[in-house]
Amino acid sequence: MISRKLLTTLIVFLAALPGISVLQALPATEVYNVLERLDVKISPASAELTIRFSIPVNYIGHTPQKSGKTILIRVKPLAQNAPDVRNFKRNPLTSTSFKSDEVLSWKSSSEMPLQDVRYIGSATGGAVIEVNFTRAVSFNLVQSNDFRSMTLIVAGTSKAETNPKKSGRKSRYNYTINLNTSSKSFDLARVNSKEYPAGLTFYTMTTxxxxxxxxxxxxxxxxxxxxIRDALKAIRPYYKKARVMLASRNDIKNARNANPRLKLAASPSQQPKSIKNESARSMMNRAKRSLIGGKxxxxxxxxxxxxKKFPNTRKAQDxxxxxxxxHQRSxxxxxxxKIFKKYLKxxxxxxxxLRVKQRLNALLTASKKPRNKLKNRQASKKPKWRVRGNVFSTLRYDKRKSSTSPTKxxxxxxxxxxxxxATRSTKKDTVRIRFSGSYINNDSSVSSAGNDYRISYMYYDYQNKLSDYSFRLGRQSxxxxxxQGRFDGVSFDYRINERWKVNTVAGFPVNLSTNGAITTDKYFVGLNVDLATNSKYLTYNLFSxxxxxxxxxxxxxxxxxxxxxHPKHSLFVVSDYDTSYQALNKLLVVGNWRFNNKATLNVSYDYRRSPLLTTSNALQGQSVASIRELLLSMSEAQIRQLAEDRTAAFRSFSVSGSYPLGANWLLNGDFVVSNLDATTASGGVAATLGTDNEFFYTAQAIRSNLFKSGDSTAFSVRYADTTNYDKWTYSALLRYPLSRKWRVVPRIEVDFQDLNxxxxxxxxxxxxxxxxxAGxxxxxxxxxxxxxxxxNNSTNDRTDTNIYYNINFIANF
Known part of the structure; x- marks a missing residue:
């Protein structure tokens, strides 16, 4: 049976057609989705928000440093094929830095007061991830070792627990962190305990x-x-599935076998079944969740x-x-x-x-039935589906005008x-079904842009926890x-042991310009292996x-x-060599240093073919739409030569850094030098010019809590010295909370561009x-x-203007 919530979601989606979009900005020209999904994990001492990316993303810096309502994270995406420097040749009227937002919303709760996560990709100072909470939280930020996720460890699961003064209060209970679970045994000899906080004991358990x-x-x-939070910060990059739990007698027994000198906060007999809370309300909420969850x-x-603690109160009665x-359900x-009779008395x-009498009568009646029938009913209970997501609608109106033309x-x-x-999880497996799609209706006074629909994600994901394998079927990224992006197909992963993981993939690359339809002219198969080393800091991936x-x-x-x-420094290298063309397609080297004062330094070298070298590049500038048609007039060797002629090489070297000035200031700086090769004229297609070395300089200052707690202000300046022009760009942005429900965001950007x-x-x-x-x-x-x-030029001066209005509505479920 499909749950009512799952059915409601399907009905809402069908009602939403005609119009669906994953991004808050118009996705018609979007090639890369940076944000993939949000994962939330609640543990006794903290709540964890994991932001998962579709592409590798490098962390630069963040503000505020420890606590805040809005957190700004400076990042640098590492997987774009088209160089960012070409963005400076955009139409200045239509290409604003305000249109590249991606939004993933969340239904906030007391455990995770998250509102949404936004990716702002074309801000003048560089890409920013904005994390908005409904209240101020204390947090730690951790980047994963594969550069494809970041985790915010939020202190406490209630307002009282976010007070740093209470975070050091000692509990009389023992808690443990489950680092990993596998059908294969773990070798404790491979765990170097010296690399983790002192005083910890690593041990194994079986269930x-x-x-x-x-x-x-x-x-x-x-x-x-x-x-717990300090340990999670150190552990999370290397154990993505780590979770906090209360230590059982067996935990303590196994830990003592590994470390006879183990220090405990309490004897095993004193271990409770849940965390002690301060208030009756928080205890009742936790008890309700335990009851619903079968605990x-x-x-x-x-x-x-x-x-016992709050007698003669309404909470005690409930x-x-x-x-x-x-007791009945257990x-x-x-x-x-006995308890129901005591309540009635x-x-x-x-x-x-009356309700309690009904419970008691039902209990007395049910207790006379055969016990095996009760067991059968209990055994037939199926795990529930959990559905999360959002529906987003936007209406935008643009009016453009030029001083040299009366036409608007x-x-x-x-x-x-x-x-x-939709997610369903059991001790045996986890199933996830995802859909993200878009439909855009355009109406222009001078052209018929028509309608456009896209399906960005539509897949079935299965993970077997007992046999250490998983697969994903459908449209994925x-x-x-x-x-190199979206495809329709299947990916399969199998963990051979703790150090080896095999991944296979096969499918059809997706061309979004075909309105999301499955195209079968291209097909690929691939095999890659993840390798762990004796060092927890170093991992490899090899592919074909x-x-x-x-x-x-x-x-x-x-x-x-x-x-x-490493907590203090990191290295990320990506290489791609085409054996057929005997040419290097991509080489990316990124080095990061993190200093004790929380300053960061990032150095990168990027070499790539633009676009990625494939035989399909031969279609650029041709009158035919497929390689099959081109083969009617050319040989395969001639087509491959055309593909090489249409593909240029792009190189860039960059140095960037960030420096936190106090708790609320973050200073950022970037220097980039790049060049792009020319292409050769062939096949009736003209050559394209390359560039000299082009230089880009960026400085940015971000201030949190400048005018009011929860606000953020950003000032940026950028200078471009390119082959064809020089350009200065100045920008300022303020995110100001007027109240708990209202926020205003004014922005301004000014360009001064001088052409050669x-x-x-x-x-x-x-x-x-x-x-x-609204709620x-x-x-x-x-x-x-x-x-x-x-x-302004010597023969013609003109002024172009554009005014727009945009209304958005977002509903989370």
Whole structure:
């Protein structure tokens, strides 16, 4: 049976057509989605938000440093094929830095007060990830060792627990962190405990699920929330599935076998089933979650504690009833009967007395039935599906005008979107189904842009925890193992042991310009292997991939990744060599240094073919639309030569850094030098000119909490010294919370561009956005902007203007 929530989501999606978009910006020209999904994990001392990326992303710096309501993270994407420097040749009227936002929304809760995560890709100072919470939180930021995710470890699961003064309070209980679970055993000799905080004990555990033995690698023990958060910060980059849990008697027994001198906060008999909370409300909430989640012993402990600590209160009365329910569901019928009778005796005039009588009568009746039938009913209970996502709609109106023409261009664009993920998880496996699609309706006064629909993601993902394999079937995105983006197909992963993981992939590359339809002219198969080393900091990936187009070779590549992630420095290397063309397609080397004062230094060298060298590049400038048609008039060798002629080499070297000035200031700087080779004229296609060395300089200052707690301000300046022009760009942006529900975001950007032919362009862009949050699920945004570009040369001067209005609505579920 499909759950009502899953069915409702499907109905909402069908009602949303005609209009669906994954990105908040119009996705018609978007090639790369940087944000893939958000994962949230709740643990006793913290909540973890993992931002997963579709492409490798390098961390530069963030502000504020330790706590805040809005967190800004400076990043640098590492997988674009088209060089960013070409963006400076855009139309200054239509290409603003305000249109490259991606948004992933979240339904906030007390455990994770997250509002949304935004990727702002074309800000003058560089790409920024903006994380918005509904209240201020204390956090630690950790980047994964494969550069494809970042984790925010948020302190505490309630407002009281976010107080740093309370984070050091010692618990009388022992907590442990489950680092990894596998059907293969773990070798403790490979774990170098000296690389982790002192005083920790690594040990192994085994459990039995459906007749199969699972092995667990764990580390303990922790007695304060601060200890847990510090350990997670050190562990998370290398153990992505780490989770905090209460230590059991078996945990303590196995840990003592590994370390006889182990220090405990309490004896095993003192271990509770859940964390002690300060207030009756928080205890009741935790007890309710335990009851719903089937953790009945934990619920019993918490409900009993509420009754004892807060007698003669409404909470104690409610706890008395649900304590009986918890005993009933754990099949302790005698206890449940006694508790319900005690409730009726103590609260005979309560409005809930009738309901408790019904519970008691049902219990007495059910207890007379055969026990095997009750067991069968319990065994037939199926895991529930959890559905998360959002529906997004936007209406945009643009009016453009030029001083040299009386004609005005009016454009209205309506976009609606759906991004939904359904997840079902058991001890045996995890199933995830995802859909993200888009439909855009364009209406222009001078041209018929028509409608456009896209399916960005539509896949079924299965992970078997008992046998250490997983697969994903459908439309998906991958930027590793030689795969260069979206494809329709299947990927399969199998972990041979703790150090070896084999990944296979096969499918059809997706061309979004075909409205998301499956195209079968290109097909690829690939194999890659992840290798772990004796050092926890160093991992490798080696790949081989073969791609055909219309029956001939399109691409044959080998390569890999080197990933070294130390807390103080890191190295990321990506290589791609085409054995068929005997040419290097890509070489990316990124080095990072993190200093004790939290300053960072990043150095990178990037060599790549632009576009990626494939036989399909031969179609550029041709009158035919497929390689099959081209083969009618040319040989395969001639086509391959055309492909090489259409492909240029791009090189860049960059140095960037960040320096936190106090708790709220972040200073950023970037220097980039790049050049692009010329292409050769052939096949009726003219040559393209290359560039000299082009230089780009950027400076940025970001200030949090400048005018009010929760605000952020960014000032940026950029200078470009290119082959054809010089350009200065100045920008300023303010994110200001007017109240808990309202936020205003004014922005301004000014360009001064001098071309080599003596002409110049002066451009000013302004925008003002209002955001209103209506509860946890709904948000409204209104934005208006104005752009004016003055073109001055010896023969003709003109001024182009554009004004736009944008209304957005986002509903989370």
């Amino acid at each position: 039995n699920v459906e007749g199969k033995t699972l092995h667990h690698l764990r580390v303990g023990f922790f007695h304060t929330a601060a200890q 009945y012993q934990s619920a019993i402990v918490l409900y009993s504690r509420v009754i 706890a008395q009833e649900f304590l009986g329910v918890a 099949r302790q019928f005698a206890h449940a009967t 103590k609260y005979p005039k309560s409005k809930d007395t 261009t009016d454009t209205t664009t309506f976009v609606t979107s759906l991004n939904a993920t 991958k930027y590793s193992g030689g795969v 991939i073969f791609q055909t187009v219309d029956g001939i070779s399109d691409r044959e590549s080998i390569g890999g990744e080197i990933r070294y992630l 032919d003596g002409s110049d362009i002066r451009t000013i862009r302004t925008a003002l956005r209002f955001e209103y949050r 946890r699920r709904h948000r409204f945004e209104f934005e208006t902007g104005y752009t004016s570009a003055d073109f």
